[in-house]
Amino acid sequence: MSDITLRDDTTPEPAPATEPAPGLLPGELRPHPSPLRYVVIAVVLSAITAAEVSLYYLQGDIPDALIITLLLAFAIMKFGIVASWYMHLRTDRPIFANFFVLGICSAILLYLVVLTSLQIFS
């Protein structure tokens, strides 16, 4: 029986380059959007916000369940747009998004279990 591991002679996987391509900060894979694109995104965000606020005033006219679903969907959209465009998760290395998603998902999951067991949904 072999008592020691064989020397790992396979070529070590190449370390990811720290040197970003020209014009990029470390950790970025692609360039940031142009300022014009940023403004367009802001317009989209404003439109969603307007839709959210109008939904609030539709309470009573359409069922609460629908309002809540739509409001949550809008919030997730805004959250996603800001995180991916303004926080550059689209163009950065996925490690940042992985950490962030880990934090968000554990928060949602854990607190949902807590709230369920405290019978908030019944």
Place this chain on the structure above:
Amino acid sequence: MSTATETHTPVPVRTPVLLRRPKKTTGFWSWFTTVDHKKIGILYACTALIFFVVGGLEALLIRLQLAQPNGNVLTASQYNQLFTMHGTTMVFLLGMPLSVAFANYLVPLMIGARDVAFPRLNAFGYFGFVLGGMFLYSSFLLGGAPNGGWFGYTPLTSTPISLGALPGRGPDFWTIGLIIVGIASTTGAINIIVTALNMRAPGMTLMRIPVFVWMMLVTAFLTLFALPIITVALIMVFFDRNFGTAFFLPTKGGDPLLYQHLFWLFGHPEVYILILPGMGVVSEVLPVFSRKPLFGYPVVVFSGIAIGFLGWGVWAHHMFTTGLGPVAISAFSLSTMLIAIPTGVKIFNWLATVYKGAVRLTTAMYFALGFIAMFTIGGLSGVSLAIVPADTQQHDSYFVVAHFHYVLFGGLVFGLFSGFYYWYPKVFGRMLNERLGKLNFWTMLVGFNLTFFPMHLLGIYGMPRRTYRYPSGFGWDTLNMIATIGGFLIAVSVLIFIVNAIVSRRRGAIAGPDPWDGRTIEWSIPSPPPEYNFVEIPEIQARDDYWHYKYTEDDDGMLVPLPSGGADNVHNAAVTRLAAAPTHPIHMPSPSFYPLLVAVALPILGYAAVFHSKWYAFVLLPIGALTLAFGVYAWAVEPATADEETH
């Protein structure tokens, strides 16, 4: 980070000199300004050991009180303060910082880095911990120590001071003190994660880093995600006590169970924060003293990660008796049993590592084997507690006390003591005395089992936790006396260790760079390591890189020392590899006052919060805020490495 200028003309940017930059890297005062991860690691370890002694003395007082029925050593109020501070100390001021001590010292050495990613943040983390601990202990002089248990259950702790469910300001000190320590731990966790991910030497891929580094990485993630949860709970308790809110006061609609959920959402990952470092140490010690590689490295690593994830899904097993409902109880019971699987896998991996190895029974190996045995007992009683009917019977009894001491003392303390004996030669360049070490081990093993094994029986016989006195006639008397005797034996054992550590510092045998024929690269550099750790950053070729530098194997799988020197010359070969004097200047981070300054601001603000209704709070608040602001600004504009010409 980068500081390229925008114009061709060099703009001389003088950093405004706020405090003269400390230069000394030796001598007494250098310890207050050091940013060297090795010195900070030593500081962490020494401070944590002091808190270990203090927490141990508290435990001895508790054991004296309980040695006989109707004990008269302590009053009920003193007992409450002591058992609260014993638990708080051992978890927050011994367990976490001592693990961080090992991580601080070893993670950079093991991954081939010159320092951690954020050296000044590292110093801040240490000072935050020690000042937070002193803040907690200052409560003894300022109106009574925390007295609501280390778990601080509400509404007992959260009832306003005017209603006086608990006398004194203890819970206020407890909440604020733990927030301070928590801030320090969070910065430490971020530092360890970034260091382990970003500072590795070329070729040191994630599947080549030592298991200890892996376990500290998982621990750091658990710390990072667990501490914000308890911070919120502590803030709410503080508001309830002081600002008239009722988050956890049932009389005004609050729900004490929310506190228990938040606390145990933190508290259970905390258990793994405390045990994973011990597992990491053992995973380094066993292969070296068995002269075999760790059996199933990837399995051990993934088991550790699995424990890290599953550790988040079991918190409600601390709350089985609160009426969670059958669905929740079944689910958490199952998940608790599930977590025994990766833990068991690790235990079998360790056993397989030792199996058929050329075992050398050093003290470090004794403690590592003791860890496996004791931790297994603790794990088994844990599985039995996962069974809800048994848990309902044993909840809040001494059975639980026995269980978690087997896990935390039998696991964490045995594991880290193994680490002391293993790495002391690297840190101080001298060996710990092996005879005293063996004595240390046997007294601790016997004392530990004398103390905590009877508690299983006491719990089954119905003795409740957290009671300062018990009547005679329940069959508890003898067992309690045995436990007390065992407690004093542990104290003797710790004393032996301290004597050993102090004496060996001066008189121990010279260790040399590689006294154990080690496997990982920290043994390839001199003991103690130079300030810059590695003259040349090593190129890592394999897992257990240093071992493969020293040995190869022939066609029959037998170990053959590499020709760079022959068997007895292996060390020389290694030393010439990496211990030559540096031929080029190595820029190391310079010492700084500001981490200490920022850390000092925290307890000042803490006192302002605790005494917010007194006039002097309005003196402390601006002092603390200004100290904080000044410290942060000065830190931000101070370059990490001082300019050459200022030297």
Place this chain on the structure above:
Amino acid sequence: MATIEQAPPPSPPVPPGPPEPAGHPPAGTGTSNTKLAIWLFLSSDCLFFGAFISAYLLYRSRHQTGPTPKDVYSIPFTSVSSFVLLMSSLTMVLALAAIQRGDLRRLRIWLLATALLGSVFIGGQIFEFTEFARKGLSLDTNLFSSTFFVLTGFHGAHVTIGIIWLISLWGLATQGRLRQGDAEKVEVAGLYWHFVDVVWIVIFTVVYLIPAPK
């Protein structure tokens, strides 16, 4: 951060262009330490705000004495201040784009604009709090008020720290000590700022807009 393989040498004058890469590459993640650290902190902060939001959801309609959410909320007002905070994220990314182009004048303008919008938001929050107090809702009135004030208060504290951070950067920029190569400093402050913004996106929806169960 300042070990030899990580930190660039103290800035030699270089022509405008991309930041100089650091020394030889470590086997790291190919990212900078600072950015990794701020993301770790932000993911940790998710659990911090998550706990407060959960407490709010659990408590908002429980044990009601005194004013309820419906009695005190002014949705038009809060919508405007939420919009202001949302737009501050736009000015923040414009500041980053400016420093990456080397346009230091616009950098200063956008940094200041972001801090200003943040201050408007905080001013709105202070106004809202005093307005609530006038309507008889203070921290200790009921569980709704306690959770509301603590949640939005800690969010406001985060915004305030962000404002101080931005103004400090602006101060550095006016002194000429924030140059094109320092884009990452703006990026990191921006990440914190956007995080505070996305947390408010959640708070605005969950706390203000979603109707409480009857």
